Amino acid sequence: MVWSGIGLPLECVAVPGVLLRPGDVLVEVEFATVCGSDVHTALGHRASAKPLVLGHEQVGRVVAVGEQSYAVNGMPLRVGQRVVWSVAVSCGTCPRCRRGLPQKCLELAKYGHERMQRGWELSGGFATHVQVRAGTAVVVVDEQVPATVLAPASCATATVVAAFGAASALVPLAGATVLVTGAGMLGVTACAMATDAGAVVVVSDPDAARRQLALAFGAVAVVDPSAPCESSTDVVSVLAGLAQAGVAEPTIALELSGDRSAVQTAVDLIGIGGVVVLVGSVSPGAPVKLDPESIVRRLVTVRGVHNYTPGDLEQAVAYLSGAWHRHPFSALVGAIFPLEKADAALATAASARHPRVGITPQPPATLG
Known part of the structure; x- marks a missing residue:
């Protein structure tokens, strides 16, 4: 679902094919949450490129992998694994990356924040799939942890x-x-x-x-x-x-x-x-x-502090895997909308009593 400007409804756009480069992964989105920054972008409270695919808090399942695709722990990624991934795509070699600041990479790209472009149309979580690019921290997650708990890991x-x-x-x-x-x-x-x-x-x-x-x-x-x-x-x-x-x-x-x-x-x-x-x-x-x-x-x-490192994401997932039994994290997501009603999800998030609103990527009827 593509955002094209303030006050305009999100538009459903079909992506007919994806070319995975070395290190890339194609993930089918299981569940996404609406972050406050998504709302700020849609309302024009922050300067943003457009058109773009919003969303950077999500959990999904790997459906295809490029060559040399690895998780943060160094293990190869495999089809079928349940994963979350960083908001940031980093080069890993620039001076900032070498200083341990990959979230401020000189070549930084961010999911849910970049102008939609040919070759990386699936760049945000408000979609059925996301093309997770090489240079993104990917963490494999437990099958037993609820999606409502895991989705915010990649931001909040x-x-x-x-x-x-x-x-x-x-x-x-x-x-x-x-x-x-x-x-x-x-x-x-x-x-x-x-x-x-x-x-x-x-x-x-x-x-x-x-x-x-x-x-x-x-x-x-x-x-x-x-x-x-x-x-x-x-x-x-x-x-x-x-x-x-x-x-x-x-x-x-x-x-x-x-x-x-x-x-x-x-x-x-x-x-x-x-x-x-x-x-x-x-x-x-x-x-x-x-x-x-x-x-x-x-x-x-x-x-x-702005954003985080791959190690922070790995630690966040480890924490939630145990903490969701001790604290009511699963209750933090209120209303849940199908992907085709992402506009309603954004509007609800702007005034919701719950910290998060959810989106399930059910394919819009226009796409069958």
């Missing part, structure tokens, strides 16, 4: 793994107090992951339903950032109450919403020697005040 879950990786390089996650701003898909995933690692998690989100969801994923306390200062639900008051109960000050903050005030809160409230990881600020926004003296005296580190 792997990004949270990358964020915690950036934080834990400076502050051990076990035993830390973690402040999470934003309780969408990334936020509740962060709650579960940090809780499982032995951290204490406090979540800030203005939406009451999302705050309740964060509690279900392990948060010990939730706060309403829109609450008046010095109220019982104000973030400062909640953290002060936890401190009286013996909970340490936050030394890890994950900012996942992109909201300016949330960024300010994370920077202002992080404890001595703490690290603030900015993840949600992927669109232009108002600047945030930064007091250099405060940063210096508190020994604060601010890091940015």
